[in-house]
Each structure stands twice: as structure tokens, then as C-alpha cells.
Amino acid sequence: MPGSGFVTSAPAANDQGEAQGVPERTTIQTAALATNPDPGSYAYREDARALARTLAERHGLDPAWAAAALAQARVNDSVTRLIMPAATPAAKNWGAYRARFVEPIRVRAGVAFWRTHEATLRRAEASYGVPMAIIAGIIGVETVYGRNTGNFRVLDALATLSLDFPKGRSDRSAYFQDELGQLLRLCADQGDDPTTVLGSYAGAIGLPQFMPGSIRRFGVDFDGDGRIDLRNNPVDAIGSVAHYLAQHGWQRGMPTHYAVAPPADAAMRERLLGPDIVPSFTAAELAQAGAELAPAGQGHAGLMALVLLYNGDAAPTYVAGTDNFYAITRYNQSSYYALAVADLGEAVARAVAAAPTK
DSSP: OTTTTOOSSOOOBOTTSOBOOOOTTOOOOOGGGSOOOOTTBGGGOHHHHHHHHHHHHHHTOOHHHHHHHHHTOBOOHHHHHHTSOOSSOOOOBHHHHHHHHSSHHHHHHHHHHHHHTHHHHHHHHHHHOOOHHHHHHHHHHHHTTTTOOOOEEHHHHHHHHHHOOOTTSOOOHHHHHHHHHHHHHHHHHHTOOGGGOEEOTTOOBTTTTBOHHHHHHHOOOTTOSSOOOTTTOHHHHHHHHHHHHHHTTOOTTOOSEEEEEOOSSHHHHHHHHTTTTSOOBOHHHHHHTTOEEOHHHHTOOSOBEEEEEEETTEEEEEEEEOHHHHHHHTTSSOHHHHHHHHHHHHHHHHHHHHSOOO
């Protein structure tokens, strides 16, 4: 495989960001840093070497190790193609979007995942207040419970998006440069070979598709084995999803949303839609504006947002999103995503309850 022979135990940094010495038994290959006109390799580009120095300083990495790591990265043209928006964006359609995720194959996979990891799901809910169904919904939407975690070398993906971000859309190379540094620091801390980490074309990793920075900030060693492993360890993935939502405002015991009929008056409807998905109105304020909340939502104590989801040429769907609906959108900034997570999790929970194990 590309990058074979790369050092697998990287020097970590201490709390002051000073790189620790490399053990004598560790050998970093430096031959890749030699001049060679291979256009697909970052080993021979000065901008890559400069970035390695910057990331080493920023993340407290051994400079030689960081340079050798980035020298193993290669340009991936598929990454630059996939990161681009569609030439002709499809019309938003909640019904079609939902059908991609709340469907028999994914629900059956969710039931199997739930039954296998029910004790862990219960422990995560008890620890962080996030319902089992929501955790299951996120992992199911993201990767079909670990079936589709991505086959891109994350090192290549992040290096490509850091140094060769495609023209034609808003430049996010600075974001991906930081994530590249986070990946290197994560691998250094855990003694992993950066060339072996696989994920999505955008660099997301594991069952819950965390970016490297999110792993470092919100990942949880939920089984206590001393490692945070979201690629191969569903226990850590479950705990990390729950911890992420808890850190982004999840409130124990609160529903994600309620059914609602929007105001008939167009001006009132637009006023309520103004804040988008940010909860901004009490139940009383929604009612005063002409929105008709389902009975369960009429006593909701917090703020809500009137959320609009288009259905192509058909009538749109509306829900009243709570702070917990908004918390899910901190995972993926889409109301369609948040409602799909809630609906898939609910479908899996219903299926588990309908056919309990003997």
C-alpha cells in the first residue's frame, strides 16, 4: 500500500507543546523528502513542506515527524471532484430525503446494532441524557451502523483539500489545514500511522464520521481501554455521539420537535421563519402568530423554531424544532438531516420494541 513502512509510533508532545524525543527504535523514512518530479506526491512540494512546519509548530509535533507524515500524502483528484457542489442542484425534497434513510435495510441494520449494543446505548443515555434512539439515528444516517465509513486515506483527503482546494466554491482550505494538523496530532497521541486512517472524501472518520478535531475535542474512551477508536469500536462511537450532543446543548428529557401547522397569513409565516432553525419563539408566541402546535407542544417550556422542509412541488412540511432539534444540527447543519436522524431513530426503536429478543 502507499506509504508502507511509515513510522507507526509518532512522538507526542507534552502539555507545553514541546515535542518529546523520538525513541531510538523508531525510524522515520526521509527518502520521500528527496527531490523527485512525482506530481502526485506532496513529498516534493515546498508548500507542503511549509505547511508541515506550520502544523508542527501549531500542534506541538516533532517537525521531522510531521514532514515525513505529510510526505506520504498524495493528491487525490476524486476528493477535489466530490467536494464540489452539483452542477445542477436537486430541488429540496424532504420526502425523498427521508426515504433514503428511513428504509427497511437501514432499519434492520439499526435493530441489529441496537440489540448488540443495547447496554452501551443505555449507559450513554444515562451518562449524557441523549436518548438511545437519537444516538442510533445518527450512526445509522452517517454510516449505516458502520457499513459505509469511507475508503479514502484521510491523510490524502485532508492534504488535497489543504493544498489543492478546487476553484469554483468558497475556499475552505484553512479549515482543512487545521483538520490535517488535528489528524497528525491525534495519530501522534495514539501512536497511529497516519497513512492507515481511512474515512470519507472530506476526512470524516469512523462510525459517527467525526472530523479529526471533533475526535480530539469530543471523542470519548467509553470502554476505558485507553484509546478513542471511532473506526473499530462501537462502544467509543456511541459514547462520543452522546457526548458531542451533550456538549452542543442537548437537554435531557426534551423532545426534538413537535408537529405544527404554520400561520395562514404569509407575513406572519415569514416572520416566524426568519430565525431559520434557531429556537426563538415560545409556544404562546407561535400561537399568537397563528401557528397551531400539536397538543404535546403547547406546554413546551422552552423556545422553538418554525422549521420549513420543502417537498419539491408538493406542499412543504413544517415542524416546531426545540433546542434538541437545534443540537442535532450542530452535528450536521441541516434541518433535513436532523429530522431524518429523529425519524430513523424512532423507526429503529419501534422495530426493536415490536420484536423483542427471546
